[in-house]
Amino acid sequence: MYETAHACDVLVIGGGPAGLAAASHAARCGRRVIIVDDNPRWGGQIWRRGSGEDESPQATSLFDEVRRAGVKFIGGAHVFNQLQDGSLLAEAADGVHRFSYEKLILATGARERFLPFPGWTLPNVMGAGGLQALVKSGLSIRRRRVVVAGSGPLLLAVAAHLRKRGAEVLLIAEQAPRARVLRFGLRLIEWPEKLLHLMRLQRYLFNVPYLTGCWPVMAHGRRKLERVTLKRGARLWEVACDYLACGFHLVPNAELAQLLGCETVDGAVWVDELQRTSRPEIYCAGEATGVGGVELALIEGQIAGCAAAGREDEARRLFAARQRARRFASALNAAFDLREELRELATEETIVCRCEDVRLGQLREFDSWRAAKLQTRCGMGPCQGRVCGAALEFLFGWRVTSIRPPLFPVQLRNLAYDPSSEAERVERG
Amino acid sequence: MSVPTYDVVIVGAGIVGAACAAECAAEGLRVLVVEAEMVGGGATAAGMGHIVVMDDSEAQFELTLYSQRLWEELAEELPPSVEYDRCGTIWVAATEDEMRQAERKGKFYAERGVAVELLDARELREAEPRLRRDLWGGLRVPGDGVIYPPAAAHFLLSKARAHRTELIVGRAVIEATLGGEVRLQDGSNISSGIVINCAGSSSPKLTPQIKVQKRKGHLVITDRYAGFVRHQLVELGYLESAHAASSDSVAFNVQPRRTGQLLIGSSRQYGAEDARVDQGVLARMLNRAFAFMPGLADLSAIRVWTGFRAATPDNLPLIGPYAEGARLYLATGHEGLGITTSLGTAKLIVAQIMGRTPPISSEPFLPIRFMQESAHV
Numbered sequence: 084m085y086e087t088a089h090a091c092d093v094l095v096i097g098g099g100p101a102g103l104a105a106a107s108h109a110a111r112c113g114r115r116v117i118i119v120d121d122n123p124r125w126g127g128q129i130w131r132r133g134s135g136e137d138e139s140p141q142a143t144s145l146f147d148e149v150r151r152a153g154v155k156f157i158g159g160a161h162v163f164n165q166l167q168d169g170s171l172l173a174e175a176a177d178g179v180h181r182f183s184y185e186k187l188i189l190a191t192g193a194r195e196r197f198l199p200f201p202g203w204t205l206p207n208v209m210g211a212g213g214l215q216a217l218v219k220s221g222l223s224i225r226r227r228r229v230v231v232a233g234s235g236p237l238l239l240a241v242a243a244h245l246r247k248r249g250a251e252v253l254l255i256a257e258q259a260p261r262a263r264v265l266r267f268g269l270r271l272i273e274w275p276e277k278l279l280h281l282m283r284l285q286r287y288l289f290n291v292p293y294l295t296g297c298w299p300v301m302a303h304g305r306r307k308l309e310r311v312t313l314k315r316g317a318r319l320w321e322v323a324c325d326y327l328a329c330g331f332h333l334v335p336n337a338e339l340a341q342l343l344g345c346e347t348v349d350g351a352v353w354v355d356e357l358q359r360t361s362r363p364e365i366y367c368a369g370e371a372t373g374v375g376g377v378e379l380a381l382i383e384g385q386i387a388g389c390a391a392a393g394r395e396d397e398a399r400r401l402f403a404a405r406q407r408a409r410r411f412a413s414a415l416n417a418a419f420d421l422r423e424e425l426r427e428l429a430t431e432e433t434i435v436c437r438c439e440d441v442r443l444g445q446l447r448e449f450d451s452w453r454a455a456k457l458q459t460r461c462g463m464g465p466c467q468g469r470v471c472g473a474a475l476e477f478l479f480g481w482r483v484t485s486i487r488p489p490l491f492p493v494q495l496r497n498l499a500y501d502p503s504s505e506a507e508r509v510e511r512g
Numbered sequence: 513m514s515v516p517t518y519d520v521v522i523v524g525a526g527i528v529g530a531a532c533a534a535e536c537a538a539e540g541l542r543v544l545v546v547e548a549e550m551v552g553g554g555a556t557a558a559g560m561g562h563i564v565v566m567d568d569s570e571a572q573f574e575l576t577l578y579s580q581r582l583w584e585e586l587a588e589e590l591p592p593s594v595e596y597d598r599c600g601t602i603w604v605a606a607t608e609d610e611m612r613q614a615e616r617k618g619k620f621y622a623e624r625g626v627a628v629e630l631l632d633a634r635e636l637r638e639a640e641p642r643l644r645r646d647l648w649g650g651l652r653v654p655g656d657g658v659i660y661p662p663a664a665a666h667f668l669l670s671k672a673r674a675h676r677t678e679l680i681v682g683r684a685v686i687e688a689t690l691g692g693e694v695r696l697q698d699g700s701n702i703s704s705g706i707v708i709n710c711a712g713s714s715s716p717k718l719t720p721q722i723k724v725q726k727r728k729g730h731l732v733i734t735d736r737y738a739g740f741v742r743h744q745l746v747e748l749g750y751l752e753s754a755h756a757a758s759s760d761s762v763a764f765n766v767q768p769r770r771t772g773q774l775l776i777g778s779s780r781q782y783g784a785e786d787a788r789v790d791q792g793v794l795a796r797m798l799n800r801a802f803a804f805m806p807g808l809a810d811l812s813a814i815r816v817w818t819g820f821r822a823a824t825p826d827n828l829p830l831i832g833p834y835a836e837g838a839r840l841y842l843a844t845g846h847e848g849l850g851i852t853t854s855l856g857t858a859k860l861i862v863a864q865i866m867g868r869t870p871p872i873s874s875e876p877f878l879p880i881r882f883m884q885e886s887a888h889v
Contacts, residue, residue: 166791454550457557457662458593460771465735465814487815488789492735495776496809498816499798502791 086500087180089157091117093391094171094184096162096339099127100377101369101384102190103145108388109188110152112397118149119173119182123158125149127192128212129377131219145381163489163498165343169364172500174493179500186364186391189340189352190384193333193370195237196473198421199435199443200428202302202311203329211241211330218248225249228324230311232256232299235332235419236281236376243287245328253324254292256313258331259419261295267418274411276378300428302327332419333374334473340367341486350476350483357398358387366391375412382408426478435478436471438464443478452481465492518544518678520865521694521704523685523718526556527661527854528843529710530668535858537675539866544702545669545677546694548684548714552665555712555850558819560731560767560775561661562744563852564601565653567620568751571828571876576849577626578872579856580655586855593663595770601656602631602639602743603750604647604764604804610748611648617748618651628653642740642807650748658744658767661851668854685711688718692839706865708841713820715844722830723882724845727823728784730794731777735812738772747804750778760784762797764804776801776808778848782823789816823847824882831860831877841865842879 093109095102098120110116118125126132130142138146149156160173160180171187173180195210202208209217211231218224229250231242234257242252257264271278297315302308310321340352345360347353351373358366368387369380382405389398429435431444441461449455452462452475461475462468462483467490472483489498520536522529525547536543563583565576583596590596605611614630621628629652631639636650673679687695688709694702709715713726747764760781767775779797784790794816802809824830824845834840841864843857860877863870 164789164791172791451550453553457550457553458666463815465812467814487817489813489816492812492814494809495732495734495798495811495813496802498732498813499795499802499809500791501795501799503795 086178088183089117089180090183091115091155092184093186093188093388094119094182095188095190096171097127097190097192097369098122098125098156098158099129099190099192099369099380100145101192101380101387102127102188103149104381104384105188105190105366105368105388105391106154107145107148107152108385109392110149110154112389112392112394114392116152117155117157117182119157119160119162119180121159121161125156125158128216131216136219161491161493162339163491163493165488166500166502174491174497179497181500186366188387188391189345189360189365189367189371190369190380191336191339191371193335193374194469195330196332196334196477197329197470198331198425198428198474198477199433200300200302201430201433202304202308204434204437205302205304205308206306207304207308207325208302208327208329211238211328214326214328215241215244218245224326226251227326228253229326229328230254230256230299230313230322230324231328232297232311232313233330233332234258234421235330236415237330237333239281239284239288241328241330242291243284246287246291252288252291253322254294255288256297256299257293257295258298258422258425259295260422263418264295267414270414274378274407277376277411298425298428299327299329331421331425333370335371335373337371338469338486338490340365340371342488342490356402357390357395358383359390373412374416375408376415379405379408379412421477429478435474436461436464438466441471446475446479452483453485455481467491517702518542518704520544520706520708521546521702522708522710523688523694524554524710524712524714525551525665525669525679525681526554526710526712526850527552527665527668528712528846528850528857529708530665530672531854531858532708532710532843532861533672533677534668535862536865537672537677539862540675541865543672543677544704545672545679546683546685546696546702547679547681550681551669552662554714555819555821556661556665558729558731558817559661559848559851560765560777561659561664561851562601562767563657563659564744564849565621565626565656566849567617568827569876571873572849573624574872575829575853575856575877577624578859579853582855582859583657583659583852584655590659591663591667593660594667595660595663596657597659597770598655598657599768600652600654600743602636602745603651603653603748604636604643604745605649605651605748606647606804608648613748614649614651621653626653627655640742640745642805643745644804644806647804652743656744658769659851660769664851685718688840690834690838690840706839706841708843708861710843712844712846712850713822715822715842719834719840719842722842722844722879723825724822724830725782725824726785727821727847728779728781728818729777729821729848730779730789730797730816730818731775732794732798732813732816734774734776735814736772737774737811740807740811741766741768741774741805743768745804760793762793762800764800766801766805766808773814774808774811780821787818787820789818821847822850826881829853829857829877830879830882831857832864832874832879834879835883836880
């Protein structure tokens with residue numbers, strides 16, 4: 084087994100906006116900084132580049148800053164466990180990497196929330212962000228008919244991107260009621276950069292119906308998706324399509340924080356004003372502390388970077404900007420809060436856990452995530468409850484507890500990383 | 513004095529508590545089960561679920577064999593969720609010495625009516641092609657099997673509840689008194705004809721004098737690799753590991769699940785109170801497994817967890833009244849054999865409660881064996 088040891092002052096997990104901002108600020112304060120990310124390249128989900136695509140100017144300037152600050156980037160490495168306080172283990176193609184740090188900044192971002200409804204497990208029913216990522220990595224979407232459904236501004240970004248790549252986006256179904264979306268739209272004047280972004284997206288969304296108060300109730304098809312039934316008010320109708328790109332807003336990736344013993348509140352990592360978690364040497368920034376958009380992620384990253392580098396004074400200067408971004412976050416979350424009716428989408432027969440084929444009806448008799456998991460295996464598969472956990476949190480109010488290593492499936496040889504390097508050898512026979 | 517509402521109060525809804533509840537309820541006794549956390553959520557959820565006949569001592573052999581046969585009898589009733597699979601055990605011999613040990617073990621089992629099959633090196637390779645090729649052989653015990661223990665506990669409890677057993681979940685018991693009273697954390701008391709402490713590694717918290725110690729273990733589960741392993745595989749050095757009274761020990765122990773997943777164990781640690789995964793022990797345990805089955809190293813691991821066995825000084829469980837004539841009974845201290853012996857334990861307890869001759873000798877398991885010992889000290 085090939086092992087690599089790294090030591091730094093500040094270790095940043097996640098190379099999206101929050102992580103990059105944190106890393107550049109900590110490095111500018113003279114700290115040795117390493118960023119570790121699952122993806123081979125930095126940028127996170129939001130700035131993931133497809134071939135032949137331009138970087139956003141915001142991304143380009145931050146990438147330059149990080150480079151100039153001398154931050155080391157280790158890509159393609161999945162952090163899967165803690166070795167002891169101050170030391171994490173990650174799996175990469177070349178074996179185990181061990182990272183020792185003084186301060187840790189978690190910038191693990193968020194993932195899409197899926198809600199189960201009849202037919203959601205059919206091929207070509209996909210996560211909205213997931214389909215976008217596939218298209219960026221080469222899937223041809225030209226002339227394919229796509230319905231984009233769910234909730235949140237991500238739907239617009241995905242629809243715009245797919246259309247740019249030649250997809251025929253039939254409609255965008257936003258579950259939030261029209262009044263809430265309008266109110267949110269009107270408030271965007273407070274954040275001109277968001278408004279500008281929306282206007283840029285709209286250039287690509289010309290002629291695409293944006294239906295508020297509308298959501299998918301069933302996906303149909305024999306071997307793969309052929310049609311989707313949509314509901315809006317009392318009206319139910321079917322739309323023939325090739326892809327259904329679904330995402331019901333986002334949920335924080337708090338698993339690593341939980342594994343390290345950081346407190347969470349409502350599924351998001353709890354932080355104090357300096358972005359410190361309940362464990363003093365660990366900071367958290369960006370969507371993992373609550374979904375709030377790229378500007379909030381950047382500012383939280385900057386604050387965490389300064390604070391982790393011991394520059395509390397500089398961190399404090401950013402509090403006002405964070406306050407402004409947080410107002411946007413709460414307006415966003417209030418606007419796209421999931422409506423009650425979505426709890427009724429899944430029938431008793433609908434599969435909730437795809438890894439272990441667990442149906443909703445099997446879960447009703449239990450009163451907690453762990454009890455249901457033990458008796459039905461729900462959430463015990465390779466995704467480790469990342470998909471069904473968020474759905475069940477919405478459906479039953481269950482919290483995913485008992486996070487166990489490895490955080491991602493890892494090769495057994497890597498799981499067998501021996502801290503003492505004095506592995507017991509069987510020298511018999 | 514108030515009239516007891518229940519004939520039997522069982523503390524703990526692990527597999528032992530659930531089995532005792534099912535057996536008591538079937539006798540027509542009014543039963544209450546009190547569980548602090550969740551049904552089958554303690555050592556029951558942490559264990560492998562190996563149904564195995566063990567020959568550590570005559571008493572252990574008798575209890576495990578009797579219990580293994582009870583599982584076979586129950587097989588038809590078990591729902592699919594219990595995943596009962598009579599895959600058999602192969603005790604693997606890595607040295608010539610261990611091969612002799614396998615022969616002795618086989619003779620011991622055969623003399624007592626248990627089907628066994630001695631495998632030479634070639635037969636072992638055919639039975640389990642993924643094992644290292646230079647092993648000496650092994651002993652196959654075809655009657656052994658595996659179950660998924662949390663579902664088994666759930667099933668046994670639902671059997672009990674079909675006979676009107678009541679269940680309280682989420683209220684912790686802080687004391688189980690000699691006089692047959694149970695005191696709950698919320699200050700309330702429940703009185704009963706008989707109390708059975710089935711709280712596993714927590715049992716000494718309720719009844720402080722009993723000789724049960726926590727013994728930590730680690731397990732790993734892999735993704736699905738159907739057919740990679742066919743039998744439960746245990747190295748013959750296992751008992752050595754199980755007996756290492758003072759130091760931490762590991763042994764090669766791999767189990768095929770119905771799902772195609774593999775469970776990999778095992779480790780034993782005394783004095784480890786921290787439930788977190790101990791990377792050093794985990795590494796030793798996995799390297800031990802790779803030494804027997806090198807291909808394991810390439811498989812994908814999904815989850816690692818730990819649990820606490822309830823261990824006793826003589827490796828035998830505590831089954832029976834706390835003292836002569838006491839209304840407090842113990843059914844705890846099963847160490848790594850609680851899943852197998854839960855059914856036998858329940859039969860012994862009920863025979864004792866009902867004043868019947870037990871189906872096998874209950875003498876070696878009586879808690880009084882330690883009471884006498886401590887009285888002499």
